[in-house]
Amino acid sequence: MSDRLKTFIRQRASDLGFDVCRFASATDAWPAGERLRAFVGDGRHGAMEWMETTLDRRAHPTAMWDGARTAVVLGMNYGPDQNPLPELDDRSAGYISVYARGDDYHEVIKGRLKILAGQMAARLGADVKVFVDTAPLMEKPLAQRAGLGWQGKHTNLLSRTHGNWLFLGTILTAAEIAPDEAESEHCGRCTACLDACPTNAFPAPFQLDARRCLSYLTIEYAGAWPVEFRTATGSRIYGCDDCLAVCPWNKFAQGAREMRLQARDALAGPRLADLMTLDDAAFRALFSKSPVKRIGRDRFIRNVLYAVGNSADLSLIAPARKLLDDPAPVVRGAAVWALSRLMAPADFAALAASVSEPDPEVRREWGSRSVAEGRSLSPPGLAGG
Known part of the structure; x- marks a missing residue:
């Protein structure tokens, strides 16, 4: 049943334009919460006071919702057609990060997550909640736990199939779904x-x-x-x-491949x-x-x-x-x-x-x-x- 369910969710996710869909436990131990606490404790968050005020809610996925049992983590590729860095040579032009050159990914992803979440709720008969990165949920550690990629030395999510160019979204569900294998770190000695x-x-x-x-x-x-x-x-x-x-x-x-992200x-x-x-x-x-x-x-x-x-x-x-x-x-x-x-x-x-x-x-x-x-x-x- 679990394999058929995961196949169903993955197919619906692909139909909605997501490039990857994997599963992780939402209840396992969560060392990422302590790393975040140390980051904030050292003041490295700067003026982002919202990281302090939401620290407890970020400490564990179940701190966001104590009924969560499984995280469905999805990625949508926003890769550029070519390396953007040579654009920096034109000093009379402004450089805007690749992720911000198309439509706001929050709007693109959140609407589709809601559609998928509705389909999941109907199939599972279990509550679901949708998150993009405006909510206090640590998506990158969840994505690594689900096997989408790993947090590289630059702390961003890095994928063996999509490089550095993945937007993330998460659906938490009260249903128990078998987790996928976590991804290990593959940076090696590269700096x-x-x-x-x-x-x-x-x-x-x-x-x-x-x-x-x-x-x-x-x-x-x-x-x-x-x-x-x-x-x-x-x-x-x-x-x-x-x-x-x-x-x-x-x-x-x-x-x-998503036109709105180009x-x-x-x-x-x-x-x-x-x-x-x-x-x-x-x-x-x-x-x-x-x-x-x-x-x-x-x-x-x-x-x-x-x-x-x-x-x-x-x-x-x-x-x-x-x-x-x-x-x-x-x-x-x-x-x-x-x-x-x-x-x-x-x-x-x-x-x-x-x-x-x-x-x-x-x-x-x-x-x-x-x-x-x-x-x-x-x-x-x-x-x-």
Whole structure:
């Protein structure tokens, strides 16, 4: 009965566009909870306070629902057609992480999980609950337990058949279904992902300090970044794929077959000059149905301006200057930094002397750039600041 049931669920999952479907116990011992507690205890979660407030609920799958007995873990491939990292060479274009170039995967996956869960409930006569990664359920350890892949040295799920490019979803059920074999770790001595990180966000293999991660900084962090991360971000304006894209296991990966997850033309290498002109309405229109929309226009333009400061593109000075009058302090502060990188020192010093800035944080940005560094700024395009 269990084998026939698993075949039924897998077939329905495949019909709904999932590329892999496997099963794990939801009640077994859960060491991942203690690892998460240590991660938060060390402060490596940064400003993601929700990780603290939901820590107990993340401690074990049954902490989410004490009736859970089996986890059905599903993966949907979102692989790019080619290695995206060469796109970083174009410093006048913004780099958006591969996962965010199509429709929001939460919406794509959750709707289909609900359909599958309904079919399972009718077949099993048991309660079910659906989870995507917005819920406090540790999906990657569950996926490894179910055999979809393993958490690599970069802490992301890694698959022998799909490389690094799998979105995950989970259905917990009160039914007892025989688990599949867990996956073991297959990274070996490879350190490609650790070596590729532009901000050294991995203190050790299988450990991440989110405070140094460009995905965290571009998406989760609300304020002005430390200068070292501004220069390291290059042209990355939403997320970072470096540790994923360099993995040798990607040689087995294929492009996404789900049309809604494939990259939109407008989000593959958008020009920084165009992005700087976005007001809130234009931002929402461009990123309709995109996960980028959730960070809001102001945080996004901050990211864009950091990329502008790294671009060496002097044609971006004029649009960056217009943002010195932006209503959002975080945008004005990022514009100061971008201009300090692009303008000749004397021109930037003259500009600084002419500006009256009401926000104390942005005034400090002007002061730190014009006083501490303005006299020794490198020529545009060279390292500095």
